[in-house]
Amino acid sequence: MGERTFAISYDPAMVPLFAVLGVGPRFSHVTVSAGELRVRLGWAFRASVPRAAVREVAPDDGRVLGRGARGWRGRWLVNGSSQGLVRVTVDPPAPARVAGWPVRVRELRLSLEAPGFFVATLRPRDTGARP
Numbered sequence: 001m002g003e004r005t006f007a008i009s010y011d012p013a014m015v016p017l018f019a020v021l022g023v024g025p026r027f028s029h030v031t032v033s034a035g036e037l038r039v040r041l042g043w044a045f046r047a048s049v050p051r052a053a054v055r056e057v058a059p060d061d062g063r064v065l066g067r068g069a070r071g072w073r074g075r076w077l078v079n080g081s082s083q084g085l086v087r088v089t090v091d092p093p094a095p096a097r098v099a100g101w102p103v104r105v106r107e108l109r110l111s112l113e114a115p116g117f118f119v120a121t122l123r124p125r126d127t128g129a130r131p
Helices: 012-021 115-122
Strands: 004-006 028-032 036-041 045-050 054-059 068-072 075-079 085-098 101-111
Touching: 004 115, 028 115, 045 075, 045 101, 054 115, 075 085, 085 115
Parallel strands: 075 101
Antiparallel strands: 004 028, 028 036, 036 045, 045 085, 054 085, 068 075, 085 101
């Protein structure tokens, strides 16, 4: 599998503000490669998750208030919109940085322009191993 980049979704009215703050579409994306999931929201949030640590990925219809990067105790929301949300469960927790501070992520909620394609791309594959 080659590397695929997914755009973070943004509310159109918020794009100019996010651009000035350095966390707009030009500076933010999610990348999936054969070995890693990388999330970047400009300078505000960066994470590197080994694909082997992705336990679950699914559409997320939960409510969100606000935009940007925020979280607590390993659960992080990285969004520019309340639309196109997906939830990624990570185990073991992976390293990330929030405004330069090191944190660990065990769950990521992301707003994406192509959430269905992202879920299909990232969903853990059946290895064929049986108990």
